[in-house]
Amino acid sequence: MKMNYAEWVCPECKTKNRETCNMWMYGSPIRECKACRSEYLDRRWREVAIDGFDPRSKNAKFYAKGAAFLLSMAIICGVLLQTSFVHGNNFTKLTLACILCSLFGVVSGFIALRIKLGFAAKDNDKFMAESKARLGDPKYVEKLRKFGYKI
Structure with missing residues (x-):
């Protein structure tokens, strides 16, 4: 159920990113900036098989x-x-x-x-x-x- 949005600022280029997410933010904690394509870890997201x-x-x-x-x-x-x-x-x-x-x-x-x-x-x-x-x-x-x- 995609009803929420997660927003974050890229640590590399400082671009604000926005993405749809589920209520509990289940998914890959590795996020990719849409502007510079750098990857980083966002602990708000839960990898449910681990967490x-x-x-x-x-x-x-x-x-x-x-x-x-x-x-x-x-x-x-x-x-x-x-x-x-x-x-x-x-x-x-x-x-x-x-x-x-x-x-x-x-x-x-x-x-x-x-x-x-x-x-x-x-x-x-x-x-x-x-x-x-x-x-x-x-x-x-x-x-x-x-x-x-x-x-």
């Missing part, structure tokens, strides 16, 4: 608790909002808080369901297969060692 998966990517309880908290806050904000309208007050900040808590609660619940139903595990299997394929190349492994990556 493993981010623990949050498999923890549905974390997101379910967040969803429950945010949705309960949205209900509380909604009740306060209703009572404020009854008394003739206008609370735009409370309205915004209610909308944002609802939105983030639903998104967090969606992520928890995605993990619980196994869709995230399928993505993780795909990332692991890609990582193992990269590590099957001796030149790639040597580059990682050259950059100080512990294999």
Whole structure:
């Protein structure tokens, strides 16, 4: 799922690079500058066959608790909002808080369901297969060692 962007500055030519990435930045930690073609190690990226998966990517309880908290806050904000309208007050900040808590609660619940139903595990299997394929190349492994990556 490519929804995010990673930005970095090349250590050689100082050019700003931008690239699409997955939520957890799984992939090769060896980055190549688009301007000068120099390669360098970016520790933000995870080679999952070596580093493993981010623990949050498999923890549905974390997101379910967040969803429950945010949705309960949205209900509380909604009740306060209703009572404020009854008394003739206008609370735009409370309205915004209610909308944002609802939105983030639903998104967090969606992520928890995605993990619980196994869709995230399928993505993780795909990332692991890609990582193992990269590590099957001796030149790639040597580059990682050259950059100080512990294999």
